[in-house]
Amino acid sequence: DGGITQSPKYLFRKEGQNVTLSCEQNLNHDAMYWYRQDPGQGLRLIYYSQIVNDFQKGDIAEGYSVSREKKESFPLTVTSAQKNPTAFYLCASERGAGELFFGEGSRLTVL
Amino acid sequence: GENVEQHPSTLSVQEGDSAVIKCTYSDSASNYFPWYKQELGKRPQLIIDIRSNVGEKKDQRIAVTLNKTAKHFSLHITETQPEDSAVYFCAAAYYMYSGGGADGLTFGKGTHLIIQP
Numbered sequence: 024d025g026g027i028t029q030s031p032k033y034l035f036r037k038e039g040q041n042v043t044l045s046c047e048q049n050l051n052h053d054a055m056y057w058y059r060q061d062p063g064q065g066l067r068l069i070y071y072s073q074i075v076n077d078f079q080k081g082d083i084a085e086g087y088s089v090s091r092e093k094k095e096s097f098p099l100t101v102t103s104a105q106k107n108p109t110a111f112y113l114c115a116s117e118r119g120a121g122e123l124f125f126g127e128g129s130r131l132t133v134l
Numbered sequence: 135g136e137n138v139e140q141h142p143s144t145l146s147v148q149e150g151d152s153a154v155i156k157c158t159y160s161d162s163a164s165n166y167f168p169w170y171k172q173e174l175g176k177r178p179q180l181i182i183d184i185r186s187n188v189g190e191k192k193d194q195r196i197a198v199t200l201n202k203t204a205k206h207f208s209l210h211i212t213e214t215q216p217e218d219s220a221v222y223f224c225a226a227a228y229y230m231y232s233g234g235g236a237d238g239l240t241f242g243k244g245t246h247l248i249i250q251p
Contacts, residue, residue, distance in 0.1 A: 065243040121166040121229040125177040
């Protein structure tokens, strides 16, 4: 059963801690994306990767980092430099011709 | 970069009536315009999309229209039903059909559609 899996679904973090959100896909898609969703703000692009070992900053990359060592995996690290990290994070892969297929999301809360 | 404006932010309609959500975009190079539906606590899912070589596309009760000259596109839902209640997002991107994918979609801020019984 092909899909895109994000974990954990819920995560709590103390201020000053780095956290890593996992995103794994078995769809054989080349391109993968990370979006942040805040109430009333839509989805904003954090980072994207169109191919293994390559990635580009999106509109709100400050305080975040990513890696793309394998085609299937695109983890996102929320660093302590991110001023307001509490949000819903969505990972997506490109199904083809621009269409994005999203994971179920990870909700990060900073205590 | 691209900027997408979406209106209204909230839309309440009677069950059975039609709903229209409008978006404008800024980058004339954009050529791909999808619409996503997000139910509460769920992932966004593509419901319909349109590319710049067509002006209208329909799929049962939903349709999308595109005016490239004016740089706006709209989602039309007819005969609304309770299951249409959700947040709808429009988006825009430049997609290279020769390969290389898209540099990510730019989304509008969303429209909360409420279907009144």
